[in-house]
Amino acid sequence: MKNRVSRSSSSPASLLLSMAAPRSLVVDTGRLLTRDEEMNLGLTPGAEDSPTGKRYKEGKFPLSRWEFAAALGVFVVFSVGLFSIYLTMPAAEYGKLKLPRSLSDLRILKDNIGTYAKVYPAKFILGYCSTYIFMQTFMIPGTIFMSLLAGALFGVLKGLILVVFNATAGASSCFFLSKLIGRPLVSWLWPEKLRFFQAEIAKRRDKLLNYMLFLRITPTLPNLFINLASPIVDIPFHIFFSATLVGLIPAAYITVKAGLALGELKSVKDLYDLKTLSVLFLIGFISILPTILKRKKIYE
Template sequence: MKATEILRSSSAPNALFESFSTSSAPSISMAAPRGVYAESGGGGRALDEDRERNADSPTDKKYRAEKSPPSRWEFVAALGVFLSFSSALLFIYLTMPAADYNILKLPRTLADLRLLKDHLGSYARHYPAKFILGYCSTYIFMQTFMIPGTIFMSLLAGALFGVGRGLFLVVFNATAGASSCYFLSKLIGKPIVVWLWPEKLRYFQTEIGRHRDKLLNYMLFLRVTPTLPNLFINLASPIVDIPFYIFFLATVIGLIPASYITVSAGLALGDLKSVKDLYDYKTLAVLFLIGSVLLFPTLRKSKASV
């Protein structure tokens, strides 16, 4: 009798433990979702909040490549702006003095450029003001809507106006067109840039965050050297929150060296065999040397901070 009672008393805790383990014990998974430990303590929740805060910070912001074209509204807005610019440009051409419009076309080769230069030489001398208006309108239009061929327009400026006036016209038109492209991209450009250059945009955002303290020097370096295409810089700058005054100053100053090379080559247009001859290894080395001098304050500040 005593033995039976002893067995019953010894098995009661085991039964109690089994009932607790099958009914009351919470199950803990090794693959718990994010934030599952926040209910049992504040450490997990603080860690999650820090991660979310870092992910949303301006310097660590990542542009996820959403492979989707611009929306219908953005397409309609871009088309409306393009038609407005086109109408203004057409009005300027229709009000200019008569000319042979079969020859007036955007040059695509050096042969086209030489033919256009020979035809426009006398026209520019007889109607200088109207010619400059038409030239500037065309250049700004091409720069705003990323139409290839502005390098031929820069060569034409050197051939028709010389180095001094030609350089002024090229820098003025390139800056005006780049500024117009900046504001157009600020309005509707983000989905286009994210769609076309997601990786390049992410790299650009990271570099801007690194050089935020000396942003003007870094932008001058990008303008002087062919590190990134000017087309991409014009479109991506408002997206990565580059202030317009820095964008404007970097464009005005940074485009002078390359524009000088192109305008000077326009003086010897007949001897130029290819556009690639404009930027040989010697010219590129000079541009990168100038850009390195402009970037030096940024590099020195980075080493000091490290």
């Protein structure tokens, strides 16, 4: 129920009292709070409609000190582990390492570390996996370049296995990080999208795996949002994991295969043309077909 204040709140004294009173003490006697009054009470308008039961003030960082400290602690642990792996590499390779931000960066990186990957395959794969999972966990852009690199260095089959493993592990790590501190952050960044996602999940509880497969296969929702929002809307981890492991295969195959012709690729956007998107949506439709057929039988 929306908060209300008494008609007498129009007087300066009562308005001051309502501004100072906690949310639970506002009297429900007749008038909806205005936007200004809600802001004065420390609320964001429409808080009750939020998927998490409250909203956060615009412009205010949503994490508490404890949540921020927890996130920073996890980041430091991951960073120390990644840096330790980095130190195991020969000093001559240090200057050749750089996270690619463009296709030209990726081509240079491939040329620089191609020999190292062949001479020290175990060390390279350890470093590659750690970097990929780190980027996926902390939502660092650029994993698509890492997927292209896997195809360029290892071919389609090995590259596909490597990418699907890392993408699933990184998404799972992001899932648990969001379970720890993600609720206020996602509610702050994407309140409308989170509300939509929660409503869709609630309607599809009986066939949740099919729906999650559809989301993973198709670009309906960004994978970053799915990773962060899934624990908040109570998607069980085993369903999240299974849908991620299987659902990422088609897109990973397209990206890894494109890595074989890295020199001919002009733009990352070329990976997902109309034909490719049509195929992904067709596969995604097949994944939710059992749900559609079940609903049709119910209504017949």
